[in-house]
Amino acid sequence: MDSETVTSERLEKLQAEFGHLDGKDLMDAMIHKAFPGKIAMVSSFGSEAVVLLHMLSEVNPTVPVLFLNTGKLFGETLRYRDRLQDKLGLTDIRSLGPDPRVLDVQDPKGDLWARDADGCCHVRKVLPLAHGLEHFEASFTGRKKFQTGARSQMATIEQEAAADGTPGRFKINPLANWDLDDLKTYIEDHKLPRHPLVKDGYLSIGCMPCTDRVKEGGDYRSGRWAGLDKDECGIHVPGLVDGDGI
Template sequence: MDAATVTSPALARLRESHKGLGGVELLEAMIKTEFPGKIAVVSSFGAESAVLLHMVAQVDPTTPVIFLNTGKLFGETLRFRDRLQEKLGLTDIRAVGPHPADLAAKDPNGGLWNADPDACCYVRKVLPLERALAGFDASITGRKRFQTNARAGMDPIEEEKIRGTGVPGSDAGTRFKINPLSYWGQDDLERYMDEYKLPRHPLVKDNYLSIGCMPCTERVPEGGSYRDGRWVGRDKDECGIHLPNNLDGDGI
């Protein structure tokens, strides 16, 4: 598993109580029963985000959606976010970004993505997300097992250590992570989008199959794998928000 996972009696109970659930059924149990008012969705508004967000909107369109606006996104992603919000009726999308003080200290010229992409992801994604999740007991992700080797053993319900950021309430304890699409494949996603006539991210038609920040995302060559367009030429296939090596301190 790619999260800094831990185990507890609470995790064992959740897994046993909701064994075999996924998709809308798991979301309904988590949003309405297990963590009412204490759960948020984390969404990149990327290539497949419409599936998870459509499911969440069916369960409760007021569920907070945390959107990491790194300052390096494609304009198409920002417009896609607005289109999905209008179409799905999501009422609480929270765009969060890097703190100006962090950028001044770590990336004053905006070129950290090239010099040290792990550090750039930490400043622009990891820290802002942890600050945004302070006060929530659980988060919902759209991760799937097929996406990366690190995600291949991912469970639909995980528990992870909370990263230390200096924000009160965000530097101790654990938080649950819900992955309702963990067992879904690309064909499942395509069928769902076709069934509900969900819009595609506009860059998908240009063979951007996994979409992140503009400087670190490229088209996937014909016949290439799903994640081949991310951090091309780097020994990297995760931004870090789901990895244990970004725990505590500045994590860079």
């Protein structure tokens, strides 16, 4: 898995009671039974984000949506976020950005991405998300098993290890078992708008400097950090999203 997980009595109970669910059914159970008032959704508003966001709008549109505005996103992504908020009626989208004081020290010229991609992700994604999740016990992610080898074994309900190795925040993956055809069918059946860059060959969309079009026959995520030995931004690495380094 792409993040170290732990086992706890509570995790075992959640998996026993709700582990057979996915999609909207799992989301409903987590919001209204397992973590009422203590769960948020983390969304990039990328190429497939509309599926999870649409489910949330039908289950409970007041659940907070944490959006990582790194300062390096495509303008199309920001406009897509605004469009989906209006269309889906999501009432609490929280934009999380990097601390200007940290940027002054770590990335004063805004070119850290070119010198140290992991460091850039840490400053612009990992640390802001850590702050945004401080008061939540769990979060929804849009991760799927097919996306990377590291994700291929993940469960729909996980518990992360905190920085000290003890059981930490829960991570809920309603789409873990979905594939690209499932996502496409859902989007078409519900007549949902796609991210405008998808039709231009961007299959997995992150920050502008580190996202390329996928060449014909290329892997689904080959446009992310192309040429680097990197396929994760770091927000699913154990400990970091629990405040390490802040």
